[in-house]
Amino acid sequence: MDFSLTDEEKAIRDTARAFIRREVMPLEQEVLRRERAHQPGITRDELRELQLKAKEFGFWGLSTPEEHGGMNLSAVAQSLIWTEIGRTFVPFRFGGEADNILYYANESQKAEYLIPTIEGERISCFAITEPGAGSDAANIKLSARPDGDDWILNGEKTFITNGNDADFAIVVAITDKEKGVHGGGSTAFLVDRSMGWKSEWIQVMGEGGPAALVFDNVRVPGRNILGEVGQGFQLGMQWIGKGRYIIPSHAIGLCERALQMAVDYANTRETFGSKIASYQAIQWMIADSETELEAARWLILRAAWTVDQGMDPRHSSSMSKLFGARVANDIIDRVMQIHGGMGYTRELPIERWYRYVRLLRIFEGTDEMQRLIISRDLLRGYTKIGGHLA
Ligand SMILES: Cc1cc2nc3c(=O)[nH]c(=O)nc-3n(C[C@H](O)[C@H](O)[C@H](O)COP(=O)(O)OP(=O)(O)OC[C@H]3O[C@@H](n4cnc5c(N)ncnc54)[C@H](O)[C@@H]3O)c2cc1C
Missing domain, CATH: 2.40.110.10 (Butyryl-CoA Dehydrogenase, subunit A, domain 2)
Structure with missing residues (x-):
């Protein structure tokens, strides 16, 4: 079994990371300031400008077929990129994308809806x-x-x-x-x-x-x-299906960043004459978070890999959405706990993440719906326990 990424996957991930660091993260303080003034963190024009800059970097249409000018990346590569996007709380996404079901459009609909959506002219x-x-x-x-x-x-x-x-x-x-x-x-x-x-x-x-x-x-x-x-319901389920590995991919990026903040804080904050990093209560929160994050990462990448293999991704995608959303909530909660009162302030993005990750357990299929899918697959014999290793 080989858990390493290919050279191409590493290159794509590292380039996405460099772009996010250089072009997107510097906007974070302004995003926080605007949101706290009840304004959108980023305007439509600003987002478009960033997306066009990313296009020059080679990032345009992660899932868009090449015939429409996109990168047509594997699901694994898309998952890796969404994790990089998750590291920043600037409401950013790469451009050149359209809803997956818009590809069912006929030729004239493609010209009127699909292409302008990919080009960012229509929303x-x-x-x-x-x-x-x-x-x-x-x-x-x-x-x-x-x-x-x-x-x-x-x-x-x-x-x-x-x-x-x-x-x-x-x-x-x-x-x-x-x-x-x-x-x-x-x-x-x-x-x-x-x-x-x-x-x-x-x-x-x-x-x-x-x-x-x-x-x-x-x-x-x-x-x-x-x-x-x-065909409406079938298309609807197809639309929803995609988010089930993208949503947790994004979430682990933000958890990685937040956990690093917790580690840094634990190594500097002192109470009772010692760094809080020296207390087992804090160490265990860090250890549990890292372990869960690692487990979520592989579950999510496996779900993406299942998509790339052309296998039915429903079971593994539901597990990654359920587990990824749960873990993200637990980790951000611990990161806030480690920061004490500071974690609860609006000076840091932790309270923003805390509010955001709660949504992950609700939209695009609640925790309970994912459990329903997973258990039904087993109870009706569609999937065997551990069957993916067969
Ligand atoms: C911010 C946000 C963005 C969204 N974006 C979109 C969007 O773009 N397009 C779109 O179409 N929808 C969107 N949704 C809707 C979202 O997908 C639904 O909110 C979600 O599917 C849950 O449906 P509900 O809110 O009606 O809850 P309900 O279905 O009423 O569920 C209430 C509770 O009961 C539980 N429950 C329900 N049935 C069962 C059962 N059989 N067994 C056990 N528990 C059960 C649920 O898990 C939940 O805990 C969005 C929602 C939010 C909050």
């Missing part, structure tokens, strides 16, 4: 969650009824990331109530904001915030169906 959001259907996404009610060549959308979506900024939404709607989502009764639509949907910002614990979207007799041309009629 998308993906909307499946509703006030009455989150974990139970199959229970969505937003309806689309045919009217000539058009469809009329009515209903509400909630907690939609980018929902306030997006100029189009990928919306999963019920097109045949009788069939239900599992029987081909749902469809994905590309819906421009100009077609009439409204959004309202939802204030949350972390920075930024999702939005509620309202569709009141929104008329959508039939040519805006993404994929096939009846």
Whole structure:
């Protein structure tokens, strides 16, 4: 068994790290200052400028096929890069990306939605969650009824990331109530904001915030169906599936940085005449954090590797999302504890991470939903215990 990265993976990781250090991290103090003044940490133009700078460095479209100008990196390489991005709390991501399901677009939709999204000229959001259907996404009610060549959308979506900024939404709607989502009764639509949907910002614990979207007799041309009629839920699950190894990859980057802060603090802070690093209580928190981080790292990289092998990644991705999110919460909690009162202040980013990582246990499938998937795979015999070693 060889746990080493290839030379190419190391080179990509190190170049991403250098870019984040040189170009992104210097913005951190300004991001904190703005967020504390209730402003966005970074504007859309500033993000775009950084992304174009990264493009010169060679980073553009991590998962985007080469025919669309992207890097088309392996899942393992993407995971490594997301860990590097996680080291900074500047709300940064590399440009040149589009939602994975936008590749189901036909040629004219590609020109209108996919390409401008990759180029950063348009912003998308993906909307499946509703006030009455989150974990139970199959229970969505937003309806689309045919009217000539058009469809009329009515209903509400909630907690939609980018929902306030997006100029189009990928919306999963019920097109045949009788069939239900599992029987081909749902469809994905590309819906421009100009077609009439409204959004309202939802204030949350972390920075930024999702939005509620309202569709009141929104008329959508039939040519805006993404994929096939009846394919909506399937596309929705595919969209969500990808985040399950990317989200924890990002989280371990921030945990590595935070843990290093805790180590440095423990080596300088003195109480009762000694460095707090000399106390076993502190040492154990550091040891547990490092051990969990290492375990999470390999679980996540293995999930990414499973994707690269073309194997069904569902089981390993759910384990990495469940474990990665849990570990991130435990580590940031300990890092705050080691910093004492300072950890709780807004002078340091720890309280920001603390608020952010709590989300990881909720969105894109709660802890409980990941457990449901993992246990169901075993109980129904889809996966054997330790079967991935076979
Ligand atoms: C900041 C943020 C961004 C988001 N971005 C998006 C987005 O871009 N697009 C989008 O479509 N959605 C998005 N979501 C929605 C997110 O995916 C849902 O919030 C999540 O799936 C949980 O659904 P819910 O909030 O309705 O909770 P519920 O489904 O109501 O669950 C409540 C609790 O019950 C538990 N539970 C539910 N069913 C079971 C069960 N069978 N067994 C055991 N426990 C159960 C859950 O795990 C949870 O603890 C976002 C949410 C947040 C907070």
